[in-house]
Amino acid sequence: MDKLQLLLSVSMALFALGLLGVIVRRNVLIMLMCMELMLNGVNLSLVSFAQRMDSMSGAVLVFLIFVVAAAEIALAIPIVLLLARRKRTLDLGAYADLKG
Amino acid sequence: MIESLLLHLDTLLLYLFAGGALAGAVLMLVLRQPMRVALALISTMISLGAIYGLLGVHFIAAFQVLIYVGAVMVFMVYAIMLLDVRDPSFTRRFSRLLVPGIAGAVLLLGVLVYAAWENLPAVSRATGAATFGLQQFSAVFLNEYWLHFELISVLLVAAVVAAVAVIKVNQGERG
Numbered sequence: 001m002d003k004l005q006l007l008l009s010v011s012m013a014l015f016a017l018g019l020l021g022v023i024v025r026r027n028v029l030i031m032l033m034c035m036e037l038m039l040n041g042v043n044l045s046l047v048s049f050a051q052r053m054d055s056m057s058g059a060v061l062v063f064l065i066f067v068v069a070a071a072e073i074a075l076a077i078p079i080v081l082l083l084a085r086r087k088r089t090l091d092l093g094a095y096a097d098l099k100g
Numbered sequence: 101m102i103e104s105l106l107l108h109l110d111t112l113l114l115y116l117f118a119g120g121a122l123a124g125a126v127l128m129l130v131l132r133q134p135m136r137v138a139l140a141l142i143s144t145m146i147s148l149g150a151i152y153g154l155l156g157v158h159f160i161a162a163f164q165v166l167i168y169v170g171a172v173m174v175f176m177v178y179a180i181m182l183l184d185v186r187d188p189s190f191t192r193r194f195s196r197l198l199v200p201g202i203a204g205a206v207l208l209l210g211v212l213v214y215a216a217w218e219n220l221p222a223v224s225r226a227t228g229a230a231t232f233g234l235q236q237f238s239a240v241f242l243n244e245y246w247l248h249f250e251l252i253s254v255l256l257v258a259a260v261v262a263a264v265a266v267i268k269v270n271q272g273e274r275g
Contacts, residue, residue, distance in 0.1 A: 017126065
């Protein structure tokens with residue numbers, strides 16, 4: 001198997017597993033971690049494509065995704081902390097009154 | 101035997117770390133405790149960093165370990181330790197979307213892999229690890245992508261202000 005094919009398959013599997021985790025898990029923190037897993041899968045595909053095409057743009061995009069992930073987590077964690085303080089639980093079923 | 105093993109050592113290591121990353125991702129879905137899920141995610145991220153190192157993009161491997169494992173996951177582990185309440189999401193791990201979720205994920209994976217394997221880009225030239233140094237990255241980053249760099253700084257300021265605002269709003273409601 002080609003190296004690029006292997007890496008692309010791994011990255012897509014990571015993305016699909018992260019999406020599955022966001023859908024099926026009930027814990028809010030675990031859902032956030034599965035979102036990080038999706039970002040990691042995208043990063044892997046960007047790096048392998050950048051290496052195959054011999055261009056630097058993929059690496060720059062990966063760098064930008066790092067920063068966006070850090071900003072996302074810095075904003076998501078306080079929101080989760082506030083939700084957990086208000087509802088006394090991390091279970092998603094308790095947040096059903098949030099739907100519009 | 102040993103020589104041929106050493107000849108294909110990087111391929112072997114690539115398979116090893118790819119398997120490690122996938123195993124960590126699968127463990128994330130089935131483990132019960134959030135702390136163990138976080139450790140599985142950290143092992144996945146370190147495996148991905150090793151893959152980046154094997155591909156020759158060493159600075160991205162360093163940033164992967166520094167930013168993801170060093171900053172994001174430490175933050176996540178702090179939050180888990182802060183919130184260690186025994187709640188229903190520990191005993192019942194999966195929502196009732198389990199079966200449609202698995203079906204959708206398998207379908208998505210199949211479509212993605214099929215689409216990617218159909219139109220793979222051809223090898224442009226000898227994929228050299230030598231062209232992927234920090235020097236080239238810095239030149240491209242600050243010459244062609246300076247606007248993105250500035251926008252990212254604005255995004256970071258906005259995120260910090262928003263995090264402070266979230267805390268402030270909650271304090272105002274309580275006090």
